[in-house]
Amino acid sequence: MTALALVAGAALEALEASPHSERGTSLRSLRRAAAARVKEHGLPTVAEEHWKYTSLSRLSQAALRSATATDGSAVSATDLAALALATASRLRVVLVNGYLRADLSTLENLPTGVRVQSIATLAEQDPERLTSLLEADVAAGTTFQALNTALLGDGALIEIDNDVVLREPLHLVMLGAGTELLRGPRVLVRAGRNSELRLIEEYLSLDAAGGLTNSVCEVKLDAGATVFHHRLANESAHSSHIGRVAVTVADQGNYVSDSLAFGGELTRVDIDIILSGRGARCRLNGLFVADGTQHIDHHTRVEHRVGDTHSAELYRGILDGRSRGVFNGKVLVARDAQQITAQQTSNNLLLSRLAEIDTKPELEIYADDVSCSHGATVGELDAAALFYLRSRGVSPQNARALLTYAFAQKIVDEIPLPGVRRWIETRFLGHTDYSQLLTALDTP
Amino acid sequence: MLEIKNLHVDVGGTEILRGLNLTIRPGETHAIMGPNGSGKSTLSHVLAGRDGYTVTAGSVTFNGKSLLDLAPEERAGEGVFLAFQYPIEIPGVNNVYMLKAALNGIRSYRGEKELSAVEFLKLVKARVKAIGLDDSLLNRPVNSGFSGGEKKRNEIFQMSVLEPRLAILDETDSGLDIDALKTVSEGVNALRDGTRSFMVITHYQRLLDYIVPDFVHVLAKGRIIKSGPKDLALELEARGYDWLLEEAAA
Numbered sequence: 001m002t003a004l005a006l007v008a009g010a011a012l013e014a015l016e017a018s019p020h021s022e023r024g025t026s027l028r029s030l031r032r033a034a035a036a037r038v039k040e041h042g043l044p045t046v047a048e049e050h051w052k053y054t055s056l057s058r059l060s061q062a063a064l065r066s067a068t069a070t071d072g073s074a075v076s077a078t079d080l081a082a083l084a085l086a087t088a089s090r091l092r093v094v095l096v097n098g099y100l101r102a103d104l105s106t107l108e109n110l111p112t113g114v115r116v117q118s119i120a121t122l123a124e125q126d127p128e129r130l131t132s133l134l135e136a137d138v139a140a141g142t143t144f145q146a147l148n149t150a151l152l153g154d155g156a157l158i159e160i161d162n163d164v165v166l167r168e169p170l171h172l173v174m175l176g177a178g179t180e181l182l183r184g185p186r187v188l189v190r191a192g193r194n195s196e197l198r199l200i201e202e203y204l205s206l207d208a209a210g211g212l213t214n215s216v217c218e219v220k221l222d223a224g225a226t227v228f229h230h231r232l233a234n235e236s237a238h239s240s241h242i243g244r245v246a247v248t249v250a251d252q253g254n255y256v257s258d259s260l261a262f263g264g265e266l267t268r269v270d271i272d273i274i275l276s277g278r279g280a281r282c283r284l285n286g287l288f289v290a291d292g293t294q295h296i297d298h299h300t301r302v303e304h305r306v307g308d309t310h311s312a313e314l315y316r317g318i319l320d321g322r323s324r325g326v327f328n329g330k331v332l333v334a335r336d337a338q339q340i341t342a343q344q345t346s347n348n349l350l351l352s353r354l355a356e357i358d359t360k361p362e363l364e365i366y367a368d369d370v371s372c373s374h375g376a377t378v379g380e381l382d383a384a385a386l387f388y389l390r391s392r393g394v395s396p397q398n399a400r401a402l403l404t405y406a407f408a409q410k411i412v413d414e415i416p417l418p419g420v421r422r423w424i425e426t427r428f429l430g431h432t433d434y435s436q437l438l439t440a441l442d443t444p
Numbered sequence: 445m446l447e448i449k450n451l452h453v454d455v456g457g458t459e460i461l462r463g464l465n466l467t468i469r470p471g472e473t474h475a476i477m478g479p480n481g482s483g484k485s486t487l488s489h490v491l492a493g494r495d496g497y498t499v500t501a502g503s504v505t506f507n508g509k510s511l512l513d514l515a516p517e518e519r520a521g522e523g524v525f526l527a528f529q530y531p532i533e534i535p536g537v538n539n540v541y542m543l544k545a546a547l548n549g550i551r552s553y554r555g556e557k558e559l560s561a562v563e564f565l566k567l568v569k570a571r572v573k574a575i576g577l578d579d580s581l582l583n584r585p586v587n588s589g590f591s592g593g594e595k596k597r598n599e600i601f602q603m604s605v606l607e608p609r610l611a612i613l614d615e616t617d618s619g620l621d622i623d624a625l626k627t628v629s630e631g632v633n634a635l636r637d638g639t640r641s642f643m644v645i646t647h648y649q650r651l652l653d654y655i656v657p658d659f660v661h662v663l664a665k666g667r668i669i670k671s672g673p674k675d676l677a678l679e680l681e682a683r684g685y686d687w688l689l690e691e692a693a694a
Contacts, residue, residue: 383495388532388586391492392546392602393520393553402545406536406585434541437561441540441583 010066024127030134035150041143053326053358054268054297059240064212066151067181069120072096075177079206080104089171089200096175098185098215099154104173113164114197119155119186133157133188141216142270144242148184148216155186158199162192162222169198169230169417174215176204176235181211188218191225191253198228200417203235203243205263210238218246221253223277230415233261233269237292240266251277258285258415261296262427268297275302275309286315287411289427290323290355297326304331307338307367316411317348318404319355329374330362337367344374349381349407351400401429445470445641446511446610451502453483453490453666460486462666463502468610473642475652475677478663479685484645485529487663488614491643492526493519506610520546521553523609527599527616529645534586539598540568542586543605550606571604575631593624600631611635612643617651629654649681662688 043059044051075096093116094104100118107116122130134149141149160166174185191197203213213235221227233241241264249255261267273282288296302311317325331342348357361374381403389399405428412424422432446468453461460483468474478484490497491504493516504511506522514522534542548558559567572579577597587595596616603611613632617625632642632655644655652660652674660676661668664685669692670676680688 382532382534384532385534387494387516388528388534389537389542389546390516391494391520391526392542393517393550393606394542394545395517395549396515398545398549402537402542403534406534409536433544433561434538437541437544437565438538438583440561440565 024123026131027123027127027134030131031150031152034146037146038143038150041146044143050299050328053324054266054295056266058266059212063180064182065180066153067097067099067178067183067211068153069097069099071181072099072101072175072177075101075104075175075206077104080173080175083175083204083206089169091166091168091170092173093156093158093170094173094175095154095156095185096177097181098174098183098213100156111164111166113161114166114170115157115159116170117157117159119157119188120153122157123152141246142244144214145216145244145246148186148214148244151182151184152186153184155188157188157190158197159190160192160195160197163194164192165196166198167196169200171200172202174201174203174213175206176209176211176213176239177206179208179210179238181209183211183213183215185213185215187216189220189227191219191221191227193222194224195222196226198230200230200232200420202232203241203263204232205236205239208236208238210236212240212242214242216244216246219248219255221247221249221255221280223250224252225250226254227256229255229257230417230420231257231259231269232420233259233267234263236263237265237294239264241268243267243269245269245271247271247273247282249273249275249277249280249282252279253277253281255282257282258287258411259298260286260411260420260424261288261298264294264296266295269299271298271300273300273302273311274305275311276305278306278308280306281310282312284311284313284315285411285414286327287318287408287424288315288325289318289408290325291320292323293321294323295326296323297328299326299328299330301330301332302342304333304337304340304342304370306334307336307340309337310341311343312341313344314411315346316407317346317357317359318351318407319348319357320351322352322354324355325357325359327357327359327376328362329360330364331372331374333363333365333367333370333372335366338369340367340370340372342370342372346376347407348376348378349404350378351381351404405429405434445507446643447503447505449503449505451490451504452500453486454498454500455486455496459500460666461490464663464667466661466668468641468643470609470641471636471638472659473636473644473655473657475657475660475674476643476645476663477647477660477677477680479689482663483666484663485614488526488529488612488643488645491519491524491612492516517549518553520606520608521550525603525606525608525611527596527603527611527613529614529616529618531587531590531595531599533588533590535588537586539584539586540565540582543568543602546602547606568605572601574634575601575604576627577601592619593621596620596628597624597631600628604631604635607635608640610641610643612645614645615647616644617646617648625651626654649677652677664689664692
């Protein structure tokens with residue numbers, strides 16, 4: 001049995017052993033069913049189509065223990081301040097090892113109509129509500145999602161009321177601390193009718209924290225709601241990351257996501273979108289950057305459940321060293337979901353001969369009046385551009401960094417968060433002279 | 445300044461330059477003319493250090509150093525600048541940032557202090573005015589979406605910021621209308637200071653009305669078959685190259 005299944009088994013036993021109460025029975029049986037599912041199915045193997053290019057063998061041998069609230073209790077505001085956060089947002093929600101830390105968060109700054117609540121608190125106070133929030137998705141979820149549910153410790157429920165527009169980004173800081181831990185943050189987002197929310201979900205590690213993060217973020221957009229979701233996976237080299245984002249978009253809703261993955265030994269992100277109402281649309285952008293022996297896998301799935309729904313997708317991968325990248329983009333058009341549009345592009349840059357990318361579009365279309373397109377490219381840095389820069393006096397290292405950054409720019413340009421852009425600039429160029437110069441240029 | 449001796453260059457197994465000799469002294473402007481396929485662009489690429497050109501014999505000395513032993517960025521550091529016939533588009537890289545990286549690369553090669561963003565912008569804004577370039581080009585990606593004329597103007601603008609000791613203009617006039625030709629030529633002439641040298645590669649005498657050369661050379665079949673004063677260009681314009689080729693063959 002794999003280490004993860006062992007963890008799930010132990011959690012199940014703990015669940016059984018804990019004192020029973022009338023309240024919470026349904027939540028308990030939900031979690032029990034989830035644990036049983038993990039034990040029964042085990043972890044996916046490369047024999048499964050959607051795990052063909054990503055082997056979990058590295059994970060399953062690692063000794064892991066399910067993180068508790070006390071594992072990260074020593075993390076202080078000073079630790080947090082020392083981290084180079086992507087943006088210093090006024091609205092901050094901090095989860096350490098998946099547990100909401102109100103003392104490190106700035107919940108008091110939340111405006112009327114926006115609520116953030118600990119899932120652990122909700123489980124105590126209103127387990128029936130939590131059960132109903134979790135139920136629908138658990139039925140459709142993956143093994144890793146079931147594992148997350150079985151081990152559910154804490155997380156955040158974010159609700160924004162009808163017609164409320166929150167222009168300031170809400171920054172979810174998902175911090176890992178300690179080693180050999182299995183972290184299972186759960187985030188539930190409910191965006192009311194015609195509301196607007198900008199969410200930053202940033203995963204990072206304190207020092208050289210290790211282990212596995214198995215996160216699940218479910219987002220539901222009511223009619224006419226807009227959610228911008230910026231997801232950054234940037235954990236330490238000793239960490240692995242399995243992340244799932246499950247989104248449902250009702251009619252006229254608009255979901256815009258960019259998923260950036262840089263850190264970690266093994267990263268797998270699944271983004272599942274269901275466009276369930278007419279006029280619903282989504283745009284998915286992604287950027288993954290891997291080096292050394294890193295492995296980064298993005299699987300996206302967009303289901304056009306009804307007609308007049310629209311999706312556009314652009315993913316870019318930059319792979320160096322012996323790293324490996326995977327992009328699988330599935331588009332599913334339901335029977336008679338007419339007049340939909342779906343575009344998908346995957347561009348990849350290989351900086352080393354030993355790096356590898358597996359990119360695959362998957363179209364499943366059961367309607368006839370649709371407009372679907374997809375395209376994938378794999379290439380190296382443009383030799384003519386490199387020569388041009390060098391002939392001007394730019395060193396080969398700087399020229400390569402600049403061209404690599406330029407390749408990432410297309411995704412970066414779409415992100416209206418200066419902090420994120422500066423962070424990416426530093427990652428590629430080692431400084432922020434670029435944006436400084438552009439700012440200076442704009443100043444008369 | 446530049447001394448090319450018996451230069452033989454092979455491209456993909458074909459000998460393109462076959463014993464080329466040329467000397468350019470400080471402050472001189474030399475025009476290189478010649479029929480298509482004579483090796484003009486090969487000469488400019490070899491001098492700038494582009495891959496894919498094999499020097500099988502000969503030498504190129506620039507201010508006492510063997511140019512052929514230097515990497516492209518080192519040649520730029522020594523003061524060689526090539527204005528490309530087809531400037532490369534680099535989407536995503538800002539024009540001004542590229543120039544700052546270039547200028548600071550050159551300065552650091554020479555052991556000079558790198559310029560700050562503020563110092564650099566001051567310099568750039570002064571040059572952009574001098575060259576008559578549209579300000580908006582600064583804030584755009586390198587040559588990306590530029591018209592043919594804008595690209596050529598941008599090359600001259602880069603040259604004016606980098607202040608090379610030797611500038612090689614590879615068919616900078618091709619694809620330019622008469623107004624753009626004037627602007628580009630004025631940009632070049634503004635940089636002629638008596639010490640800076642120019643190698644102007646062109647098909648047409650027209651450019652030499654604006655950038656008046658000290659010498660005109662005819663390159664054919666990989667070597668210089670005729671050299672003369674600026675009036676030679678007029679003669680070529682009137683008579684073509686055939687008489688020279690026949691003369692050389694005789």
